Each structure stands twice: as structure tokens, then as C-alpha cells.
Amino acid sequence: MKPPLLIMALQNQVIYDHPVSEFTLIETHCAWVLLTGDYAYKIKKPLNLGFLDFSTLEKRRHVCEEEIRLNRRLADEIYLDVVAITGSIDAPQLNGNGEVIEYAVKMRQFETGMEFDQLIKQGKLTNRHVDQLATRVASFHQSLKGASNETPYGSMDAIRQPMLDNFSEIDAALSDNIERQSLAQLQQWTTDELTRLTPMLENRKRDGFIRECHGDLHLANVTRYHHQTMLFDCLEFNPKLRWIDQISDIAFMVMDLDAHGKSDFGFRFLNAWLQQSGDYAAVPLLRLYLVYRAMVRAKVALIQHAQHPGSGHSEQCQRYLNLALSYTAAHATPLMITHGLSGSGKSCLSQLILEQLGAIRLRSDVERKRLHGLSADARSQSAVGRKLYSATSSDATYQRLATIAQEITVGGYPVIIDATFLKQAQRQQFKAVAKGLKVPFIILHFHAEEALLRQWIIERNEKREDPSEAGISVLEHQIRTQEPLNEDERLNTVTIDSGKEVDISLACKNITNVARAEL
Numbered sequence: 001m002k003p004p005l006l007i008m009a010l011q012n013q014v015i016y017d018h019p020v021s022e023f024t025l026i027e028t029h030c031a032w033v034l035l036t037g038d039y040a041y042k043i044k045k046p047l048n049l050g051f052l053d054f055s056t057l058e059k060r061r062h063v064c065e066e067e068i069r070l071n072r073r074l075a076d077e078i079y080l081d082v083v084a085i086t087g088s089i090d091a092p093q094l095n096g097n098g099e100v101i102e103y104a105v106k107m108r109q110f111e112t113g114m115e116f117d118q119l120i121k122q123g124k125l126t127n128r129h130v131d132q133l134a135t136r137v138a139s140f141h142q143s144l145k146g147a148s149n150e151t152p153y154g155s156m157d158a159i160r161q162p163m164l165d166n167f168s169e170i171d172a173a174l175s176d177n178i179e180r181q182s183l184a185q186l187q188q189w190t191t192d193e194l195t196r197l198t199p200m201l202e203n204r205k206r207d208g209f210i211r212e213c214h215g216d217l218h219l220a221n222v223t224r225y226h227h228q229t230m231l232f233d234c235l236e237f238n239p240k241l242r243w244i245d246q247i248s249d250i251a252f253m254v255m256d257l258d259a260h261g262k263s264d265f266g267f268r269f270l271n272a273w274l275q276q277s278g279d280y281a282a283v284p285l286l287r288l289y290l291v292y293r294a295m296v297r298a299k300v301a302l303i304q305h306a307q308h309p310g311s312g313h314s315e316q317c318q319r320y321l322n323l324a325l326s327y328t329a330a331h332a333t334p335l336m337i338t339h340g341l342s343g344s345g346k347s348c349l350s351q352l353i354l355e356q357l358g359a360i361r362l363r364s365d366v367e368r369k370r371l372h373g374l375s376a377d378a379r380s381q382s383a384v385g386r387k388l389y390s391a392t393s394s395d396a397t398y399q400r401l402a403t404i405a406q407e408i409t410v411g412g413y414p415v416i417i418d419a420t421f422l423k424q425a426q427r428q429q430f431k432a433v434a435k436g437l438k439v440p441f442i443i444l445h446f447h448a449e450e451a452l453l454r455q456w457i458i459e460r461n462e463k464r465e466d467p468s469e470a471g472i473s474v475l476e477h478q479i480r481t482q483e484p485l486n487e488d489e490r491l492n493t494v495t496i497d498s499g500k501e502v503d504i505s506l507a508c509k510n511i512t513n514v515a516r517a518e519l
Contacts, residue, residue, distance in 0.1 A: 003025060003027070003032065005089050005090060006043075006085075006089045006092060006101070006102060007025065007032050007034070007043065009089065009090050009091065009092050010034055010041070010043075010085075010092055011023040011025070011034065015092060015093060015094055016036060016039075016094065017094070018036075018038055018039060019037065019038065020036045020037055021036070021037030021038075022036075022037065023035065023036060029300055029303045029304050029307065030044065030045050030047065030049070030052055030054065030237075031043060031044050031045055032045065035109055035112075036109065037109065038108070038109055039080075039106060039107065039108060039109050040106075040107045040108075040109040041083065041104040041105070041106055041107075042064075042067075042104060042105040042107065043085075043102060043103075043104045044060045044063060044064065044103075046060070049303065050165070050169065051162070051165060051169075051238060051241065052237045052238060053237070054237070057100070057101075057102070057103070060102070060103050061082070061100075061103045063236050063237050064082045064103045064104070064105050065082055066236040066237075067079070067105050067234070067236040068080075068081065068082055068105060070212075070234040070235075070236055070242070071232055071233065071234050071236075073140070073143075073234075074136075074140060074214070074230070074231045074232065074234065075225075075230050075231065075232045077108060077225075078107050078108045078110065078225070078230070078232060079105070079107055079232075080106045080107060080108060081105075081106050082103055082104070082105060082106070083095055083103065083104045083105075083106045084096075084100045084103060085100065085101055085102040085103065085104060086098045086099065086100055086101060087101070088101070089101065110223060110225050110230075111223075111224075111225075114223045114224040114225070115219065115220050115221075115222065115223045116129070116133075116219040116220070116222040116223065117218075117219035117220045117256075117260065119224070120219065120260050120262060125262070125265065127265075127268065129224070129229060130265050130268050130269050130272070131268070131272055132228070132229040133222060133229050133231075133253070133269060134268075134269050134272030134273040134276065135272065135276060136229055136230075136231060137214075137217070137231070137249065137250070137253075137273055138272075138273050138276035138277045139276075140214070140231070141211060141213065141246045141249070141277060142277065144211035144212055144213070144246075145208075145211065145212075146205070146207075146208030146209065146210055146211055147205060147210040147211065147212075147243055149205075151243070152240075153205070153210050153239075153240065153243035153244075154204060154205030154210030154243070154244075154245070155202075155205070156194070156198060156201060156202060158240060158243075159194070159201055159245075160194055162240065162241060162292075163190055163194070163292050163295070164187070164190075164191075166292070166295040166296060166298075166299050167183060167186070167187040167190075167295070169299055169302075170183060170295065170298055170299050170302060170317075171183055173302040173305075173306065174302075179317075179318060179321060182321045182322075182325060183321065185325065185328075186291060186295065186321070186324050186325060186328070189291070189328045190288070190291060190292070193287070193288045193291075194288070197284065197285060197288060200281075200284060200285060201245075201285065204245050204282075204285075207281075209245055209246050209247070209279065209282065210243060210244065210245055211243070211244075211246055212239075212242055212243050213242055213243075213244050213246055213248070213249045214231060214234050214235065214242070214249050215234055215235025215241055215242030215244065215249070216233060216234065216235040216242075216252070217231070217249045217250075217252045217253050218252055218253065218256040218297070219253070219256045219257070219260065221233040245282070245285065245289070246277075246279065246282070247279065247282035247285050247286060247289055248289045248292070248293070250269075250270060250273055250282075250286075250289075251286055251289035251290045251292070251293050252289075252293040252296075253266070253269055254266040254267075254269060254270050254286075254290065255290050255293040255294050255297075255323070256293075256297075257269065258323065259294070259297070259319070259320065259323055263358060264355035264356060265355075267354055267355050267358050267359070267360075268351075268354075268355050270286075270360070271351075271354060271360060271361055274360065275361075275363065275366055275376065276376070278370055280360075280362075280404045280407055280408060281407060283360060283407060283408050283411040283413060284407060284410060284411030284412075285411075286411065286413075287327050287328070287411075287412055290324075290327045291324045291327050291328065294320045294321075294323045294324035294327070295320070295324055297316075297320045298316075298317045298320035298321055298324070301314070301316040301317040301320060302314070302317050305317065330412070331358075331412065331413075331414075332414070332439075332440070332512075332515050332516075332519075333409050333412060333413060333414050333415070333439050334414050334415075334434075334439055334440040334441070334442050334511070334514075334515040334518070335405060335409055335414075335415055335417075335430060335433060335434040335437070335439050335440070335441055335442070336359070336414065336415065336416045336417070336441075336442045336443070336444055336511070337416075337417045337419070337421050337427065337430050337441075337442075337443055337444070338350055338416065338417065338418050338419060338420075338421065338443075338444045338445075338446060339420070339421045339422070339427070339443050339444065339445045339446070339485065339493075340420065340445060340446035340447055340498075341420065341422070341447075341453055341475060341478050341479065341482070342420065342453070342457060342468065342470035342474055342475050342478060343448075343452075343453040343454070343456040343457040343460070343470070343475060344446040344447055344448050344453060344498055345446050345448065345456075345496075345498030345502075346418055346419075346420075346444075346446045347363065347365075347418055347466070347468070348498075349446065349496060349498060349502055349504070349507075350416050350418050350444065352502075352504045353416065353444070353504060353507060353508060353511070354416055356504055356505065356508045357414055357508055357511065358413070358414065359413060359414035359415060359416050360408050360413050360414070360415050360416070361415070361416040361417075361418055362401050362404055362405060362408075362415065362416070362417050362418065363418045363419075363467060364397055364398070364401060364417070364418060364419035364420075365418075365466075365467035365468045365469070366467050367397055367400050367401055367404070368388055368389075368393065368394075368397040369388065369467065371393070371396055371397060371400060372388055372393070374388075376467040377464075377465075377467065379464075379469060398419070398426055398429060401417050401419065401430075402429060402430060402433050405417055405430070405433060406433060406437065409434075409437050409439055410437070416444070417430060420478065421443075422478055422481070422482040422483060423482075423483055424483045424486070424489075427443065427485075427489065440492070440514070440515040440516075440518030440519060441492060441518065442492055442493070442494060442511060442514050442515060442518070443485065443489060443492060443493040443494070444493075444494050444496060444511070445485065445493050445494065445495045445496065446496050446498050447495070447496075447497060447498065447499075448497065448498045448499035449499055450479070452499050453475060454472060454475065457470065457471060457472060457475060458472070492514055492517075492518060493514075494507060494510045494511050494514055
């Protein structure tokens with residue numbers, strides 16, 4: 001599609017009050033972005049897509065102002081101002097005299113190729129980038145106020161309608177009968193899930209989790225800027241689509257990482273966000289929102305196909321439909337507990353396992369501190385058997401872990417409880433939970449030579465980057481008082497020697513085999 005005359009006329013250096021190195025034009029399904037070197041100008045397309053209405057100049061002015069307001073929450077260095085375009089279509093001026101003919105969002109231009117979707121294509125997205133993203137999003141969400149009861153946001157109608165609108169809008173653009181069958185299957189599944197999850201969905205607003213979120217949190221809207229991870233391009237055009245459950249934001253990113261072939265990064269991001277936010281109650285809603293977000297991208301792909309036929313967007317739509325269908329399938333949901341002395345690699349190696357298995361992990365060190373109002377990296381200075389590590393505190397911690405583990409398993413995800421589990425009664429507590437849920441119970445036994453454990457504990461405590469506070473005295477106490485696994489427990493145990501190079505793929509295969517044997 002050829003750019004309109006105004007967009008072409010704006011590519012004239014004399015219009016600007018700053019140097020222009022060169023013009024580069026980027027088109028999205030709803031805007032034109034003109035890069036000039038130091039600054040970028042974003043002009044909305046004058047269209048009405050139903051869920052998005054830029055059909056009048058006044059509406060475009062409003063969404064430009066909203067774009068500035070919303071994005072300054074996350075990228076205030078980038079979003080500068082709303083610029084009025086005056087003059088004529090073939091001879092425009094910026095902030096000139098006379099009648100306004102269009103508006104643009106003026107942004108500080110940042111380096112292209114550093115967006116997360118581009119970093120993935122280049123093989124340059126790292127664990128550190130994903131962890132920074134999760135921390136940034138969790139902090140952002142925690143800074144937001146929940147929607148008031150007087151607003152319609154977070155009601156069942158507000159949740160249901162955008163989901164159902166996706167199906168009708170996609171159906172109108174499809175011609176393939178097989179695709180329509182997939183769409184009908186997805187619509188029925190979504191309708192059933194909305195009914196089943198209604199009580200939980202309604203509680204989310206009451207509990208304060210309906211917030212003015214990012215709304216469009218996919219990989220292309222995250223970039224590296226001054227060596228930091230920065231989110232930009234919040235959804236500005238429809239408040240109903242950004243006053244949403246915060247897990248909907250998370251689902252978008254998890255889905256997009258999966259769509260880019262990086263489900264391991266998706267579960268790394270999800271787990272890091274859950275650990276910081278503590279919002280494990282949202283996990284049973286995740287699949288519903290994963291399907292919703294895949295359908296959003298399928299719809300956008302069809303819009304882009306209509307604007308640029310033959311561009312491959314039709315095939316992209318089919319890929320998103322297939323991805324959405326994959327989220328509706330039932331999967332094995334074993335309940336796994338770690339077992340081993342402090343320093344035996346439980347947290348480090350279970351991180352790699354959760355990424356490969358697509359599991360959700362609960363860390364006793366983190367949840368113990370959360371119960372006492374402490375952050376994961378806080379130091380409580382608690383001795384063995386005292387304060388945070390008293391018998392009463394430990395019982396409360398394990399009960400919390402059991403409660404959350406049930407929510408996660410019922411939500412359709414494997415769960416790993418990362419704790420020492422050196423007492424048989426603690427292990428039996430979680431075996432009983434798994435039995436009650438009728439899911440496989442697996443023990444992940446980590447071990448290494450005592451000299452290595454001592455070395456790793458010293459190194460870990462020197463770095464002070466891990467939630468664990470266990471020192472050498474704790475290790476010595478554990479060695480004296482541990483209750484080894486009995487013969488029955490070893491039947492459903494996967495043993496991992498962390499003193500050697502660990503084959504995570506083999507460990508996951510062994511876990512899968514034990515889970516199948518337990519069914």
C-alpha cells in the first residue's frame with residue numbers, strides 16, 4: 001500500500017527544527033512511524049476497525065495524548081510530546097500557524113534492531129534480558145492501582161466481549177473451511193472456560209488485579225535502551241483493552257515467546273514474574289488468556305493481510321490459530337518436590353528443568369519471606385530454629401506452598417516445590433496433596449559431595465544474590481538431622497548428581513517416564 005500524500009510530504013528536511021540524517025518509514029496496521037535520525041514521529045491512520053477508532057481528527061488527537069500519558073509511565077525519556085501538523089497536505093508544517101490537519105506523537109528515536117523480537121531472530125536474547133523484563137513488568141504492575149468498583153472494567157462482560165469479538169472479526173475474514181472449524185473449536189472452548197472460571201474471574205477485580213496495564217505486551221514492544229530493558233507502545237486506543245487483569249499482560253508475552261519458538265524463555269519470564277508478584281492465584285486463568293492473546297495476534301495478522309495481500313500474514317494467522325489450539329489441550333501435571341541439602345543445586349537446576357518442562361516453581365525461601373513481609377533478597381538474620389526458621393514459621397511456609405501448589409496443578413501446569421524436604425513428614429504432606437488431586441508425585445533428589453556443598457554455599461553467600469540464607473551451620477544441622485528417603489519414596493524419585501555435568505534433557509525425560517508410571 002502506497003503511503004498517503006501527507007506521509008510522503010512529511011519526508012522533507014526543511015519541515016523540522018532539528019537535523020535529519022535520513023528518513024525511514026515504518027508501517028504498522030494502524031499507524032505510520034517516520035524515523036528522522038534523532039526523533040521519530042508516529043501518525044495514526046484514519047481508520048475504524050471496531051476495536052480501534054481513529055476515524056476523526058479529534059479522536060486521533062485524543063489517542064496521541066493518551067499515548068504520551070500512558071507510555072511516560074514506562075519510557076518517559078522516549079515519549080516527548082504531541083505535535084500538531086498544520087499547513088496543507090502537500091506542504092505540511094510542524095506546530096505552525098493555521099488549521100491543524102493532523103497530529104503526531106514525537107518520540108526520541110532509539111536504535112532499531114534492539115527490540116526483543118529482533119534480538120530473538122539474531123539469537124541475542126539472553127536469560128538476563130528476560131529476567132530484567134520480568135522484574136520491570138512486575139514492578140510496573142505493583143505500582144498500579146486496581147480498578148474501582150464503579151467502573152465496568154474487570155466485569156464478566158468486559159472480559160468476555162473482546163474475546164468473542166475476536167472470533168466474529170476473524171470469522172468474517174476467513175475463507176478456508178478448515179480454519180473456520182479450528183475457529184469454532186476455539187470459540188466453544190473459550191465460552192466453556194469463561195463459564196467455568198466465572199467465580200475466579202469476578203474475584204480478580206475484588207482483589208485489585210484489574211489495572212491500567214500495558215495492554216500490548218509483546219516482544220516488538222520491548223527494547224534495549226541505554227543497556228536497560230524498556231517497555232514502550234502501551235495500548236492507547238481503547239481503555240477497555242488496557243484496564244485488564246495483569247495476568248493478561250503476562251499471557252501476551254508468554255504466548256509471543258512461544259510463537260517465536262522460545263517457550264523456555266516464556267516459562268522463565270512467567271516464573272520470574274510470579275516469584276516477584278506472588279500472584280499465583282492467577283495461574284488457573286493463564287490458558288484462557290494465552291488463547292485470547294493468540295487470537296489477538298491472529299486478528300492483527302488478518303488486518304495486515306488485507307492491507308498487504310501476499311505478504312505472508314495469512315499463513316501467520318494460521319500459525320496463531322494452531323498455537324491457540326495447542327493451549328486448549330490437556331497436559332500431564334505432576335507435582336514435584338525437590339530433596340537435598342542446602343547448596344546441592346536444587347534451585348539452579350530446577351530452573352533449567354522448569355524451562356524445559358513448562359512448569360511453575362515455588363521456592364520455600366521466597367514464600368517464607370513473603371509470609372513475613374520481606375522481599376526475596378532481604379536478610380532476616382535468623383538462626384536455625386529461630387524467627388523465620390522456627391517450627392511454627394516452617395509449618396506455615398509448607399502449608400502455603402501446599403495451597404499454592406494445588407492452585408497451580410488445578411490450573412493445568414506441572415509444579416516444582418523447591419525446598420530441602422529433609423523431613424519425611426514434609427514429603428508425605430505433599431504426596432497426600434498429589435494423591436488428592438490424582439496427579440503424579442515425583443521427588444527430585446539432588447546430591448553432591450559435602451566438600452562441594454560447603455564450597456557452593458560459601459560462594460553463594462558471598463554473592464548475596466540468592467534468597468537462601470543457609471550457611472555452613474545450617475548445612476551441618478541438616479546433615480545431623482535429615483531423614484533420608486525410604487525405599488517406597490525412591491520408587492518415584494529422579495536422582496540428579498549436581499557434582500557432575502547434568503544432562504537436563506535426560507533429567508526431564510526421566511521425570512516424564514516416572515510421571516507416566518505414576519498415572
